[in-house]
Amino acid sequence: MSMKKDVINIYDIAEMAHVSIATVSRVVNGSDKVSEKTRKKVMAVIDEVGYTPNVFAQGLGLNTMHTVGIIVPTISDLYMSNAVYYLQEKLRSYGYDCILSCSGFELDGKQRHVNMLLSKHVDALILVGSTYAGNGEHVQDTDYIREAAETVPVFVVNGNVQGNNVYCTVNDDVKAVYDATSKLIEHGHERIMFLTDSQSYSAIKKRKGYEQALEDHDIPLRAELEMHVINRMHAVRDQLMECKIPFDAVVATNDEIAVGALKYAFAKGIMVPEEIAIVGYNNSGIAIACEPELTSIDNHIEDICYQTVDRLIAVIEKNETKIERKIAIPCDMVSRGTTEF
Amino acid sequence: MSMKKDVINIYDIAEMAHVSIATVSRVVNGSDKVSEKTRKKVMAVIDEVGYTPNVFAQGLGLNTMHTVGIIVPTISDLYMSNAVYYLQEKLRSYGYDCILSCSGFELDGKQRHVNMLLSKHVDALILVGSTYAGNGEHVQDTDYIREAAETVPVFVVNGNVQGNNVYCTVNDDVKAVYDATSKLIEHGHERIMFLTDSQSYSAIKKRKGYEQALEDHDIPLRAELEMHVINRMHAVRDQLMECKIPFDAVVATNDEIAVGALKYAFAKGIMVPEEIAIVGYNNSGIAIACEPELTSIDNHIEDICYQTVDRLIAVIEKNETKIERKIAIPCDMVSRGTTEF
DNA sequence: TCCTTGGTTGAAAGCGCTTACAAATATTAT
DNA sequence: ATAATATTTGTAAGCGCTTTCAACCAAGGA
Numbered sequence: 001m002s003m004k005k006d007v008i009n010i011y012d013i014a015e016m017a018h019v020s021i022a023t024v025s026r027v028v029n030g031s032d033k034v035s036e037k038t039r040k041k042v043m044a045v046i047d048e049v050g051y052t053p054n055v056f057a058q059g060l061g062l063n064t065m066h067t068v069g070i071i072v073p074t075i076s077d078l079y080m081s082n083a084v085y086y087l088q089e090k091l092r093s094y095g096y097d098c099i100l101s102c103s104g105f106e107l108d109g110k111q112r113h114v115n116m117l118l119s120k121h122v123d124a125l126i127l128v129g130s131t132y133a134g135n136g137e138h139v140q141d142t143d144y145i146r147e148a149a150e151t152v153p154v155f156v157v158n159g160n161v162q163g164n165n166v167y168c169t170v171n172d173d174v175k176a177v178y179d180a181t182s183k184l185i186e187h188g189h190e191r192i193m194f195l196t197d198s199q200s201y202s203a204i205k206k207r208k209g210y211e212q213a214l215e216d217h218d219i220p221l222r223a224e225l226e227m228h229v230i231n232r233m234h235a236v237r238d239q240l241m242e243c244k245i246p247f248d249a250v251v252a253t254n255d256e257i258a259v260g261a262l263k264y265a266f267a268k269g270i271m272v273p274e275e276i277a278i279v280g281y282n283n284s285g286i287a288i289a290c291e292p293e294l295t296s297i298d299n300h301i302e303d304i305c306y307q308t309v310d311r312l313i314a315v316i317e318k319n320e321t322k323i324e325r326k327i328a329i330p331c332d333m334v335s336r337g338t339t340e341f
Numbered sequence: 342m343s344m345k346k347d348v349i350n351i352y353d354i355a356e357m358a359h360v361s362i363a364t365v366s367r368v369v370n371g372s373d374k375v376s377e378k379t380r381k382k383v384m385a386v387i388d389e390v391g392y393t394p395n396v397f398a399q400g401l402g403l404n405t406m407h408t409v410g411i412i413v414p415t416i417s418d419l420y421m422s423n424a425v426y427y428l429q430e431k432l433r434s435y436g437y438d439c440i441l442s443c444s445g446f447e448l449d450g451k452q453r454h455v456n457m458l459l460s461k462h463v464d465a466l467i468l469v470g471s472t473y474a475g476n477g478e479h480v481q482d483t484d485y486i487r488e489a490a491e492t493v494p495v496f497v498v499n500g501n502v503q504g505n506n507v508y509c510t511v512n513d514d515v516k517a518v519y520d521a522t523s524k525l526i527e528h529g530h531e532r533i534m535f536l537t538d539s540q541s542y543s544a545i546k547k548r549k550g551y552e553q554a555l556e557d558h559d560i561p562l563r564a565e566l567e568m569h570v571i572n573r574m575h576a577v578r579d580q581l582m583e584c585k586i587p588f589d590a591v592v593a594t595n596d597e598i599a600v601g602a603l604k605y606a607f608a609k610g611i612m613v614p615e616e617i618a619i620v621g622y623n624n625s626g627i628a629i630a631c632e633p634e635l636t637s638i639d640n641h642i643e644d645i646c647y648q649t650v651d652r653l654i655a656v657i658e659k660n661e662t663k664i665e666r667k668i669a670i671p672c673d674m675v676s677r678g679t680t681e682f
Numbered sequence: 683t684c685c686t687t688g689g690t691t692g693a694a695a696g697c698g699c700t701t702a703c704a705a706a707t708a709t710t711a712t
Numbered sequence: 713a714t715a716a717t718a719t720t721t722g723t724a725a726g727c728g729c730t731t732t733c734a735a736c737c738a739a740g741g742a
Contacts, residue, residue, distance in 0.1 A: 056400035057698030398728035
């Protein structure tokens with residue numbers, strides 16, 4: 001027996017304040033066509049009895065609930081959990097709540113979750129992460145995103161989807177990896193290994209930065225130095241153990257992988273950074289758990305999230321029309337013990 | 342211009358199927374008083390046009406939206422993000438969605454978020470984490486929780502709140518730390534340091550386990566060996582550097598702190614586990630990022646979350662009345678390189 | 683054949699709120 | 713003072729759904 005409190009509604013307030021429900025509604029919604037006197041009178045009653053409008057009834061009329069849906073593939077990942085944190089914090093500052101949805105990496109999961117959120121009448125959708133499948137294959141089909149965007153604006157964080165009413169916020173990963181790789185080269189490293197766990201949008205950009213840096217420094221690109229790994233530290237370590245090709249530096253697409261490389265070095269008795277330099281990505285918590293601590297590229301999730309939300313509000317509240325479809329946020333490198341610079 | 346699709350409603354379906362809206366409603370809600378023939382007819386139309394009931398309208402009548410509110414102090418913490426992940430996964434399997442809310446550690450934040458979620462008409466509330474303030478002080482006032490519980494059942498994960506309609510799921514932290522400490526003692530450690538970052542409900546239980554183990558092994562409890570630290574690795578390391586008292590083992594209330602101790606040992610050139618053994622708590626991702634890898638107590642968040650949700654469903658759907666107010670889940674230790682056992 | 687019974691279906695009354703429109707009141711111009 | 717206008721307030725019609733209650737219909741018993 002869930003003893004629900006008898007909840008007071010707009011009629012009660014209207015009666016107690018000796019006005020009509022329309023007036024109460026106007027006061028609650030801050031309409032300007034209410035005299036100061038009645039506004040005060042009504043507010044007094046509202047404050048006294050502690051009235052909150054019923055969101056369902058509001059939603060029925062307005063078809064909005066000041067709620068945005070956030071879809072992440074998983075939240076057990078520092079990048080994602082941080083993103084969710086910053087997104088929801090910023091959204092709340094604008095008076096919006098968020099419904100969280102962990103969809104997994106598969107396409108049909110994402111589609112299902114998008115539909116579910118749409119059926120909840122969210123005011124907008126935020127998709128965090130790549131639009132690619134977890135198995136490394138590029139998902140051609142982002143149609144479901146464009147379809148959702150017909151109902152509600154869609155914001156993609158760290159992914160690239162083209163479409164009307166779809167807005168993307170990404171990192172300048174190409175430049176970040178380009179700079180990191182260049183710096184390694186300038187410090188004498190020649191056999192730089194690129195470790196990646198996926199073919200996601202951002203992984204592809206990172207690879208492009210790596211490739212470009214080598215090219216610009218006249219270092220031939222070697223297929224053997226590019227390795228696809230499983231995104232778990234021990235798996236990376238073991239995979240590197242099998243690897244016969246010598247290398248003197250590692251650029252990884254995330255910190256887990258980088259720590260895996262560090263573990264490999266430790267297991268083989270290789271000195272870091274003297275014999276092998278390592279650069280991670282994301283500058284997550286584990287970057288400072290290991291020893292030596294990890295040099296890592298900070299992608300400023302906070303900025304990305306804040307800017308995403310700012311644009312979201314601009315679109316759904318101010319109905320602004322000339323919002324850029326895609327913006328890029330710069331990254332920067334945080335130097336620690338796994339590099340000499 | 343957010344071009345909303347013209348959404349089809351129950352009247353459309355009724356018209357297309359040549360029945361009344363009442364019948365459509367019955368079909369949608371799986372009422373048993375519909376003849377098989379009409380059910381098929383209606384379902385055919387629904388499938389064809391892809392109709393989903395408007396949640397607001399449903400909510401208005403039923404006053405529920407199959408949604409539960411989850412409040413965590415922060416999500417940028419492995420424990421919390423994992424908890425949220427498991428909770429929402431399990432909830433979804435029962436057809437419930439969740440609204441996430443990061444309240445911060447302060448009391449008034451929590452109160453505000455509770456009220457906000459209640460105003461959204463969630464069917465239940467899940468509070469993750471302690472009912473204590475972040476500054477280490479025990480918050481006497483859990484009244485707001487009991488008050489919320491008058492409206493909706495409240496489930497506390499890893500915290501202890503007494504009250505009608507309040508259900509708690511906790512770890513057996515006392516036993517976990519008791520066992521770990523005992524094991525250290527049995528392996529010859531005598532000066533065991535207890536590192537904690539808060540006075541939270543679970544921290545207090547952990548301390549009790551530590552104390553009890555010492556007592557049962559006739560080792561005097563020394564105040565100097567109990568240290569309150571800031572929950573960041575480097576801060577812990579630095580704080581230990583200041584510490585003059587010799588010790589040969591560390592029991593930490595979470596893995597960050599334990600890694601801080603490891604960093605201290607590394608900085609001082611102390612061998613781990615030979616000279617100092619270290620036991621962490623939570624068995625989080627960073628436990629395997631460091632070297633040697635961290636022995637840590639696994640608190641089975643997954644189990645806790647699943648059981649919480651199971652009980653939640655039992656309460657709100659099956660209206661079961663004899664649900665235990667509080668259950669405890671055992672922990673177990675995962676041995677790695679920072680201990681000799 | 684007529685009446686009862688049980689199973690199906692439909693009509694209509696909310697649920698609590700927003701808002702267009704009309705009514706009432708206050709303000710200003712004539 | 714009266715008319716015209718501006719401002720404030722109230723009336724009532726939805727929004728899309730659930731659900732009670734009454735109406736309907738087929739089948740079986742009297």
